[in-house]
Amino acid sequence: MRIVLFFSALLACLAAVAAPNDPATLDRSTWPEQLSSPALFDVASRAQILMFAHLLLVSEVLDEPALKKRLGLKQINMAAIDAVRHRMWQRLLTSYNAAQQSCEQDASFCFYVEDMDSLQKAAGKFRVADDSFYVRWAEPARAFNERYLDEQLRLAALLPQTSSEIQLMGDHERNGEAFNDRLFLLTFDGGPTMAQGNTDELADYLRKQKISGLFFVLGNALQARLDKTSMPAVRELYRQQCVGVEGWQYRSHSQWQDWEDSILRSVALVQNAVPDNYVALFRPPYGQRRADSAAFFKAQHLQVALWDIDSGDVTGKLSAEQSAQRVMTLMLLWRRGVIVFHDTQDKARTALPWLLKQTAESGLGWQDCKEAFR
Structure with missing residues (x-):
């Protein structure tokens, strides 16, 4: 899996450098269902969490020079990036645990997740099959999540010289x-x-x-x-x-x-x-x-x-x-x-x-x- 993640990270790095630095957005019409019930919201939520988690995992394979290139920065704060990644993983686990409560109603994108290790394993294996009902969403969602992740990592990379919403500075x-x-x-x-x-x-x-x-x-x-x-x-x-x-x-x-x-x-x-x-x-x-x-x-x-x-x-x-x-x-x-x-x-x-x-x-x-x- 590490080899697969490495090549995914390499491709993502090259794509990120070539892409314009616009805010991430996703055409929601690529998702084939309306969010017309709490359970259907959870289905879309689980898919979104797993896609983002997969790309977060891919980004962790990159070494510091590769990450600098991907983010388009000459200097980056790796300690801050690691701290933000850790907090993201904690939030993703909380989010997925909540989203999987409706799996008995609709099992789409339901994986065995009970802790961080099982979430990361599910994220590492995550892909949307070519014959999936959700296949039109997959590539636009990958592009959105990759760009949004880079937005967040770039904010972390610029700490502490440039403060932002990416980090809380105290209990106030x-x-x-x-x-x-x-x-x-x-x-x-x-x-x-x-x-x-x-x-x-x-x-x-x-x-x-x-x-x-x-x-x-x-x-x-x-x-x-x-x-x-x-x-x-x-x-x-x-x-x-x-x-x-x-x-x-x-x-x-x-x-x-x-x-x-x-x-x-x-x-x-x-x-x-x-x-x-x-x-x-x-x-x-x-x-x-x-x-x-x-x-x-x-x-x-x-x-x-x-x-x-x-x-x-x-x-x-x-x-x-x-x-x-x-x-x-x-x-x-x-x-x-x-x-x-x-x-x-x-x-x-x-x-x-x-x-x-x-x-x-x-x-x-x-x-x-x-x-x-x-």
């Missing part, structure tokens, strides 16, 4: 790993937009769906909205939703000399403008923050709220539907987590309704924004 930081199975939190970055913009439409849509989202606002954008409208109008905008802070400007808080003031000014403004909606959470732009910032956040009684599932909507490389399809595929993979959209992007207005429609009968739950990180 949170993501969706601790959520219950099938539970997701919708979050939105970069707003608010000006009146009657995307933020208004998204917040209104969520209220109609009886879902609470978590909106991370920029201080300067919120101040501009207040200046053009009024405090009562802003409170109506975020009615039944939650509001955290993203700093005063959308810029990295890892090297910015005034990063503390950026956060404090934003917190004060949000607490004054929408006190009933405020939650003591900071979302770092680009996921970048200082490694020595824990004392500041604890002193301010703030938590850092990261994400597990990036929609890729801000890159300009994906359409709204591609962004939604990416999110849906990652929901199948991780089975829980914090989803990030940007309410400054038109894509979220189309992607979110598509996503909710496609998963409406899948047995998923949407985390209450007030309870998410308590």
Whole structure:
């Protein structure tokens, strides 16, 4: 099996170098079934987990020079990559254990998995036969998972010089790993937009769906909205939703000399403008923050709220539907987590309704924004 994995790793390395560095997305129409029940969600989830696990295993065969070439980087942090791989394996085992609970209802992609060793054995042997009902999905799924894995390994490789959502820096930081199975939190970055913009439409849509989202606002954008409208109008905008802070400007808080003031000014403004909606959470732009910032956040009684599932909507490389399809595929993979959209992007207005429609009968739950990180 090691020989097979070696040649798979070599081919993946060559393909990755040749491929454009776009966010991974998967055409969900290649999957032959609708996710019209919890059991069918589990079937798609098991397939997604096993495909990703197979490619994760393949990547571990590569030595450091080969991995540098595959990721397109001159220097990589192998210790960080190994730590991220280890955490991924733990999450994959948790996800597969949950997904296999419905194997008596539908045995597709059910393998004997009871521990890490058996999961890795199943992943090593995993393939979709040429005559399989799911064969149209196999190659697009392989390409998606390979590219998504490279996205994550590249984030790990750049640590600690470039911080990101790939790593928690202490017990003051949170993501969706601790959520219950099938539970997701919708979050939105970069707003608010000006009146009657995307933020208004998204917040209104969520209220109609009886879902609470978590909106991370920029201080300067919120101040501009207040200046053009009024405090009562802003409170109506975020009615039944939650509001955290993203700093005063959308810029990295890892090297910015005034990063503390950026956060404090934003917190004060949000607490004054929408006190009933405020939650003591900071979302770092680009996921970048200082490694020595824990004392500041604890002193301010703030938590850092990261994400597990990036929609890729801000890159300009994906359409709204591609962004939604990416999110849906990652929901199948991780089975829980914090989803990030940007309410400054038109894509979220189309992607979110598509996503909710496609998963409406899948047995998923949407985390209450007030309870998410308590």
